[in-house]
Amino acid sequence: MNIKAEESYVEPSRKGFVTNYPSFQYWKKSAVEEMLTEKPISVYVHIPFCIQRCAYCYYRTITLKGSERPEIDRYVDAVCREIEIAAKRFHLKDKHVVSIYFGGGTPTLLKEGHLSKIIECLHENLSIDDEHEFTVEAEPVTLTEKKADILKKFDVNRISLGIQSFCDEVVKLSGRKDTEKKALKAIEMAKATGAVVNIDLLSGLAGDTQETWADTIKRALSTNIESITVYKMELYANTAYSAGVRKKTLELPSDAQEIEFMRYAIEQFEQAQYFPWSSFTFTKMGHYVHTYPINMFRGNDYYGFGASAFGFLGDYGLLQNTNDLERYVAAVEANELPLSRGYQLTSLERMIRNVALEMKLVRLDLKEFQRKHGFKLDSLCASTIKQLELEGFISTSEKEIELTSKGILYGDYVGKRLTRCLMEMS
Ligand SMILES: C[S@@+](CC[C@H](N)C(=O)[O-])C[C@H]1O[C@@H](n2cnc3c(N)ncnc32)[C@H](O)[C@@H]1O
Ligand code: SF4
Structure with missing residues (x-):
């Protein structure tokens, strides 16, 4: 040549x-x-203790017996130490904290002294906005009058109660100690604090029928709370449910039944004017949105403190702490970060993550997507979008892609289809 x-x-x-x-x-x-401009950040604090292990639950938690309460003291000290170490290492004080979330496990097992220690430590080491959102997860039987007063004293402005079902038989089958009566009492106590109250329900629990589920939805709406979250109960291998299904001692509603439960719930919520701002949370008139998951799903920074907690820092990537409690405590006591794994995202993965998570928020802003990534999603995935629209999962405009009721019913399905489309580009 x-x-x-x-x-x-x-x-x-x-x-x-x-x-x-x-x-x-x-x-x-x-x-x-x-x-x-200071970047916003949300913080999560994981409290891995519960009073029982629920039959469906896959979270990493320890079931406490009365004599093990000193475990919590040691853990709380470790969390405070981690906050100090991580805040310095990642310059977290340069970001303004808009939302704090105590999740678990069962954060309402913490005593006043535990809560005040962690809250003080967060204020000393981070820059917390005066108007920040403060959410605490609670299991009804652990929410006493005294505990509710403590939450009020610490300005908790959002309480999320794990109700799961108002049917005593269904709850009993899941190994929980709650009853409908205790659940309703806890809701009243939570409301009396002045906080926005959310309740979690689980669609597809063992023992649920169309009738029991309809009753749960009716009771949930009759409490007149601001927010109702419905998770599709997922079967995980490390649960008693899973063991029961394997041994054929337990039967779960089928996937088709579960979809019917969800369809019914969405219909009833709509009639009662509870509208979705995420594919699983429905609030009165669509108000009372929860900043924490919104920030998380929009790709903003969040940091997770505590064993197994995970977070995302845009300058670094995804980070997760060890889920071994002993290792977690030992690491921070040795002045080390208890991180055990992380993930650095490529530009394409940032785009994919954006679609997968933001679609959970019912609508995805196409202009914002282009501003962030430099690409037009509606051009990159034109045929997938058209197909999803024809199948009735989404509606689209120049501005956004929006889930229809059918799209919401199928949870993450639309996000996964768009994700697949972007993956095929690599
Ligand atoms: C950490 S728990 C919340 C608070 C508290 N521990 C309680 O159970 O009352 C958070 C929520 O996760 C949900 N959850 C637990 N196991 C689940 C599963 N297998 N599939 C879907 N959601 C699940 C439950 O609805 C639960 O309320
Ligand atoms: S559902 Fe809540 S109380 Fe039950 S084991 Fe899971 S975290 Fe603990």
Whole structure:
């Protein structure tokens, strides 16, 4: 091959030295202002203790017996130490905390002294907005009058109660100590604190029938609370449910029945004017949105403190602590971060993560997607989007992709289809 013959003529020039990309003419003052704006962050604190192991639950938790309460003291000290170490290492004080979430496990097992220790430590080591959201998860039987007063004293403004079902038989079968009466009492106590109250329900529990489920939805709505979350009960291998199904001693509602439960719930919520702001949370008139998951699903920073907690820092990636409690405590007592794994995302993975998580929030802002990633999702996935629209899962406009009721019913399905479309590009 004659290489010379293929060379094109290039005029000799001393111009055109590439100093940077893009060239300076595109740099803007407004970009500096944006870079210097303190970034929001949410923080999660994991409390891995429960009074029982529920038959369906897959969370990493320890069932406490009365004599093991000193375990909590040691754990709380470790969490405080971790907050100090991580805040320094990741410069977390430079970000403003908009939302705090105590989850578990059962955070309402913490005593006043435990709560005040962690809260003080968060305030000392982070920059917490005056108007921050503060959520605490609670199991009804652990929410006493005294505990509710303590939550109020610490300005908890969102309480999330794990109700799961209002049918005593179904609850009993799941190994929990709650009853409908105790659940309703806990809801009243939570409401009396002045906090926004959410209740979690589980669709597809063992023992549930269309009748018991309809009754649960009716009772949930009659409490007149601000927010109702319905999770599809997922069967995990490490649960008593799973063992029961394997041994054929337990039968679960089929997937088709579960979808019917969900369909019924969405219909009833709509009639009662509880509208979804996520594919699993329905609130009065669509108000009372929960900042914590919204920030998380929009790809903002969040940091998880405590054993097994995980987070995301845009400058780093995804990070998770060890889920071994002994190792967790030993690491922080040795002044080390208890992180055990992480993941650095490529540009394509950031895009995929954006779609998979933001679709959980019912609508995805197409302009914002293009601003963040430089690509038009509606061009990249044009045929998948068209197909999803034809199948009735979404509606689209120039501005956004929105889940229809059918899209909400099928949970993460739309997010997964769009994810697959983007993955096929790599
Ligand atoms: C950490 S728990 C919340 C608070 C408290 N521990 C309780 O159970 O009352 C959070 C929620 O996870 C949900 N959950 C637990 N196991 C689940 C499963 N197998 N599938 C779907 N959701 C589950 C339950 O609805 C539960 O209320
Ligand atoms: S559902 Fe709640 S109380 Fe039950 S084991 Fe899971 S975290 Fe603990």
